Amino acid sequence: MFSNLDFDVVRRSLGYLFLDGMTFTLTLTALATLGGIVLGTLIALMRLGNLPVLPKIAAAYVNFMRSLPLVLVIFWFYFLVPYIGAWITGAERPIAVGAFTSSLITFTLFEAAYFAEIMRAGIQSIPKGQVAAGYALGLTYPQVMANIVLPQAFRNMLPVLLTQTIILFQDTSLVYVLSLTDFLGAASKVAQRDGRLVEMYLFAAVVYFAISFAASSLVKRLQARTAIIR
Amino acid sequence: MNYNWNWGIFWEASPEGVGTYLDTLMVGLRWTIVTALCAWILALVFGSLVGVMRTLPSKAAQRIGNAYVELFRNIPFLVQLFLWFFVLPEVLPQAAGLWLKQLPNAPFWTAVIGLGFYMSARVAEQLRAGINALPRGQRMAGTALGLTTAQTYRYVLLPMAFRIILPPLTSEFLNTIKNTSVALTIGLLELTARARAMQEFSFQVFEAFTAATLIYLALNLIVTTGMRLLERKVAVPGYIAGK
Numbered sequence: 001m002f003s004n005l006d007f008d009v010v011r012r013s014l015g016y017l018f019l020d021g022m023t024f025t026l027t028l029t030a031l032a033t034l035g036g037i038v039l040g041t042l043i044a045l046m047r048l049g050n051l052p053v054l055p056k057i058a059a060a061y062v063n064f065m066r067s068l069p070l071v072l073v074i075f076w077f078y079f080l081v082p083y084i085g086a087w088i089t090g091a092e093r094p095i096a097v098g099a100f101t102s103s104l105i106t107f108t109l110f111e112a113a114y115f116a117e118i119m120r121a122g123i124q125s126i127p128k129g130q131v132a133a134g135y136a137l138g139l140t141y142p143q144v145m146a147n148i149v150l151p152q153a154f155r156n157m158l159p160v161l162l163t164q165t166i167i168l169f170q171d172t173s174l175v176y177v178l179s180l181t182d183f184l185g186a187a188s189k190v191a192q193r194d195g196r197l198v199e200m201y202l203f204a205a206v207v208y209f210a211i212s213f214a215a216s217s218l219v220k221r222l223q224a225r226t227a228i229i230r
Numbered sequence: 231m232n233y234n235w236n237w238g239i240f241w242e243a244s245p246e247g248v249g250t251y252l253d254t255l256m257v258g259l260r261w262t263i264v265t266a267l268c269a270w271i272l273a274l275v276f277g278s279l280v281g282v283m284r285t286l287p288s289k290a291a292q293r294i295g296n297a298y299v300e301l302f303r304n305i306p307f308l309v310q311l312f313l314w315f316f317v318l319p320e321v322l323p324q325a326a327g328l329w330l331k332q333l334p335n336a337p338f339w340t341a342v343i344g345l346g347f348y349m350s351a352r353v354a355e356q357l358r359a360g361i362n363a364l365p366r367g368q369r370m371a372g373t374a375l376g377l378t379t380a381q382t383y384r385y386v387l388l389p390m391a392f393r394i395i396l397p398p399l400t401s402e403f404l405n406t407i408k409n410t411s412v413a414l415t416i417g418l419l420e421l422t423a424r425a426r427a428m429q430e431f432s433f434q435v436f437e438a439f440t441a442a443t444l445i446y447l448a449l450n451l452i453v454t455t456g457m458r459l460l461e462r463k464v465a466v467p468g469y470i471a472g473k
Contacts, residue, residue, distance in 0.1 A: 067404070067450035069411035072422045072442055079435045083233065170306035177415060184309060197316045205309050212304035 009196040010203045013186075021186030022207075028104060028182065029169045035108035036168070037161065040115025045145065047116070048123055058116070065113035070174055077106040078178055103175045111168050118160050122153030159223040166215050170208065183207070239434045240441065251428050251438075258424030259445055265341050265420060266407040272346025273406065277353025282383060284354065285361045295354065302351035307344070308412055314344040315416045341413035349406050356398045360391035393464055400457040404450060421445060 010017075047058035065073070081102050082094035089095060126149050134144035154161075173184040181189065184204055191200035240252040284295035302310070315337070319327040333339060364387060372382030392399075414423035425442035429435045 064447070067408075068443060068446055069408035069422060071411040071414065072425070072439065072446065075422070075426060075429075076439050076443075079429075079439070170304075173306040173308045174412065176308060184306070188312075197312075198320045201309065201312045201317050205305050205313055208306055208309055209301070209304045213300060216304065 005199055006196065007199050007203075009190065009194050009199050013190045013200075016190065017183065017186050020181055021183040024100070024181060024185075025169070025172050025183040028100070028107060028172050028175070029165065031104055032107035032111055032172075033165045033168060035104070036111035036115045037119075039108060039112035040117075041119045041150070043112060043116035044119035044123055047120060062113045062116050065110055066117075070110060070171055071177055073110050074103065074106050074174060074177060077109070078102050081105055099175075099178060099180050103172075103178065103180065107168065107172065111164070114164055115161065118157050118164060119153060121160075122157035123149055125156055126152055155226065158226060159219050162219045162222070163216065166212050166219070169215075170212060173208070233436065235437070236434055237437060239428075239432050239437050242432070244428070245431050251432065252441075254424050254428060255421065255441055255445065258419060258421040259449075261338070261418065262407065262410050262420040263449075265338060265345070265410045265413065265418065266403075268342040269345035269349060269410070270403055270406050272342065273349035273353050273402075276347065276350035278357060278388075280350065280354035281357025281361070282388075284358045286379070295358075299351045299354050302348055303355075307348050307409060308415060310348055311340065311344045311412060311416055315340045337413060337416045337418040340416055341410065341418050345406060345409055345413070348409070349402060352402050352405070353399070356395045356402065357391060359398075360395035361387055363394055364390055390466070393466060393469075396457065396461050396464070400454065403457070404453055407449060407453070408446070 043058045043061060046054045047062070049055065081097045085091070085095040085097055086093060130148055130152075131144055134148045139147070172182055175182050176185050176188065179185065187200045187204040191197045240255075241250050243249070244251045244254045246254060280295045280298050283291040284299070286292065305313075319330040321327075322330065330336070368386055368390070369382060372386040377385065410418070410420050411422040413420060414426070419427070421442055425438040428438040432438070
């Protein structure tokens with residue numbers, strides 16, 4: 001049953017798999033994490049602030065995104081982004097948007113909802129007295145947030161943020177539905193070209209497992225090290 | 231924006247030859263629900279077994295449980311689905327592989343098995359957290375009363391642990407529903423796949439996806455409300471969730 005397997009196909013396509021595929025996956029993961037955390041923090045601040053309407057909008061956005069399957073959201077943005085682009089630039093017809101840009105926008109906006117919930121928990125874990133102390137010292141709202149609350153919130157939530165990044169890394173494989181060449185997409189293209197589905201998918205699973213497992217073990221160690229004993 | 235809106239499209243006949251586009255979406259919704267429910271049963275059964283194993287006194291059981299969870303959590307669901315669908319029939323003995331390939335409704339069964347195992351690791355993680363959240367004294371009290379380990383779990387630990395983890399289990403069930411959409415890659419014609427097909431046949435992209443979005447939102451709302459009722463019903467007086 002294993003006699004007709006040929007793992008040489010993996011060796012022959014290593015360059016394509018990692019230089020094209022894995023680079024795409026890692027770039028998308030890194031940029032979407034960065035964008036997601038920035039946008040997520042803003043949404044969390046909106047949700048926790050006491051301006052009118054904004055908290056409701058932020059909450060609605062988070063709940064809306066979190067109740068949709070990622071696959072559907074990927075399709076949505078794939079078709080919607082060209083129209084939005086045309087609307088922004090005032091063009092007559094939908095503009096051409098690269099697959100990478102489209103998926104980056106999708107993942108940033110989608111993951112921002114999840115990062116927002118994490119940051120909200122982080123901000124809420126800071127004692128109220130610290131904020132009050134900041135105001136008593138004469139700091140403004142942006143100063144209190146930037147110098148007192150957010151640094152601590154990030155530190156407390158770092159393990160959770162990183163865990164969410166690992167989930168995001170695994171989720172990027174779903175760009176397969178747009179036939180993009182991420183790591184899984186590359187593996188799948190070679191698999192179909194050479195008729196070596198078993199070898200390529202097993203290899204892809206091993207690589208994803210190795211990266212995610214190593215990363216989550218590191219997060220666990222970090223968690224033990226940065227934990228504040230209260 | 232020059233996009234031709236046509237909300238009447240849902241009442242037009244779909245090219246499948248049976249019913250309107252709306253009917254197509256509803257059949258998709260039925261597949262989504264059936265797949266999610268079957269996978270959820272599997273996830274609860276295996277997740278409970280593995281979750282309990284990870285809290286047993288036996289080191290070997292703990293290790294097996296941990297390995298199981300790590301295996302299913304660290305591989306993307308899409309890749310797992312491909313392993314079940316494309317790889318498993320090839321590495322089984324020939325007769326068994328052939329039988330698997332010829333199974334009617336293969337995408338459905340693969341999605342149920344794949345999603346069930348994938349979610350079971352998450353259920354196991356939640357249940358372990360729930361059992362560990364109970365005071366140590368409860369397990370000891372069970373032992374002191376002369377209960378066996380199995381009895382302690384059945385009558386003391388699990389009834390409370392499951393109540394504690396009901397809210398996270400609700401979101402895991404919602405995740406199960408959402409994850410069924412990944413199975414469109416192996417040809418399961420669930421809700422997202424039907425919306426996609428409708429878009430391809432009718433070119434009404436945004437109507438199709440809006441309908442799918444609204445259906446998912448409604449599904450979410452129903453599940454969340456139902457689970458909240460269940461939470462209230464099984465709450466134990468004296469705990470925060472109880473009255």
